[in-house]
Amino acid sequence: MNFAVGYVRNDQHDPGEMHVERVYRVDAAIKGVESLGLGSDLIVADTISVSLEDLYLVHPKEYIDKLTNVSTSGGAWADEYEETWIGESSTLAAMNAAGTSVEVMSILRESKAVNYGFSIIRPPGHHAGPRYPMGFCLLNNIGIVARKLSTLGEKVMIIDIDVHHGNGTQDIFWDDSNVVYLSIHQNGLYPGTGKLTEIGGENAILKTLNIPLEAGSAGNVFRMILESIISPTILRESPTWILVSAGFDSHFKDPLGGFELSSRDYFNFANELRQSAGRDTKMLYVLEGGYDLSAIKDSTSASILGLLDGSFNLENETYSEAGTKDVKNAKSYFGF
Numbered sequence: 001m002n003f004a005v006g007y008v009r010n011d012q013h014d015p016g017e018m019h020v021e022r023v024y025r026v027d028a029a030i031k032g033v034e035s036l037g038l039g040s041d042l043i044v045a046d047t048i049s050v051s052l053e054d055l056y057l058v059h060p061k062e063y064i065d066k067l068t069n070v071s072t073s074g075g076a077w078a079d080e081y082e083e084t085w086i087g088e089s090s091t092l093a094a095m096n097a098a099g100t101s102v103e104v105m106s107i108l109r110e111s112k113a114v115n116y117g118f119s120i121i122r123p124p125g126h127h128a129g130p131r132y133p134m135g136f137c138l139l140n141n142i143g144i145v146a147r148k149l150s151t152l153g154e155k156v157m158i159i160d161i162d163v164h165h166g167n168g169t170q171d172i173f174w175d176d177s178n179v180v181y182l183s184i185h186q187n188g189l190y191p192g193t194g195k196l197t198e199i200g201g202e203n204a205i206l207k208t209l210n211i212p213l214e215a216g217s218a219g220n221v222f223r224m225i226l227e228s229i230i231s232p233t234i235l236r237e238s239p240t241w242i243l244v245s246a247g248f249d250s251h252f253k254d255p256l257g258g259f260e261l262s263s264r265d266y267f268n269f270a271n272e273l274r275q276s277a278g279r280d281t282k283m284l285y286v287l288e289g290g291y292d293l294s295a296i297k298d299s300t301s302a303s304i305l306g307l308l309d310g311s312f313n314l315e316n317e318t319y320s321e322a323g324t325k326d327v328k329n330a331k332s333y334f335g336f
């Protein structure tokens, strides 16, 4: 079965040796794809810059001008903690990441034979809001794809499985009833948003669904969420597209996150999500965080095999008691 990918290494966007968000992350994910040997079934998108028209669907011109000015004046950290680097080449790099994500989406949209894809890019996007860079993110890649699909008449659901809450994506679609945003993340971890009670603006109540989980949550908890919250949401909303903010920092090896997922759990998640979504729903994974290189490599191949309904036996499924109560709470809070 055909599968579409986009690769953007962006090694010219370099936050420095001490930083965790570096080009090796994308290299690890590419190795994960290559290990599958998909041959001619793999369709590789061109690396292209996002058009201003698409960019402005999410980020106002003043914000883009601000980023461009920082880059042309030699670069600077966006924050006092030196987390988010905007270097000389970073604005153009972020535009490549967003543009290539749109390009992978276009391949899926234009071809009946390609239903699934993965945009393997950096810098990541889900912390970037309409008017702010944050948490290694300059432009909200998945947000731009989602808004573009929405303007094309598609019904979009974003599922964010990064261990951190995607505050930027939430802000973008907070009051937009056309895009559903569902996030599973570690409670209390950076950036501190994503409480159960954050359910969207007055025009989009329950189009934002946050499921904060305690540290230690494992694969069985993600499966519970799929069965008791995601599947009923899919039934209720009937999305024609599902976009996944694929953070591999929910893996047990990740140095930043406290979740316990194995790459096998990422396989299960992709595979079961694909079944829940049904055959006519297009699915695009977009890389977000993930800072252990072997976890990135294995979870990338696991996720793709899950989407392609292959088999995957590396690592075991994981189980925790932690997180199960949080899912029950969330389920009843959302009325399922």
Ligand SMILES: [Zn+2]
Pocket (backbone or CB within 6 Å): 162, 163, 164, 247, 249, 288, 289, 290
């Ligand atoms: Zn993350």
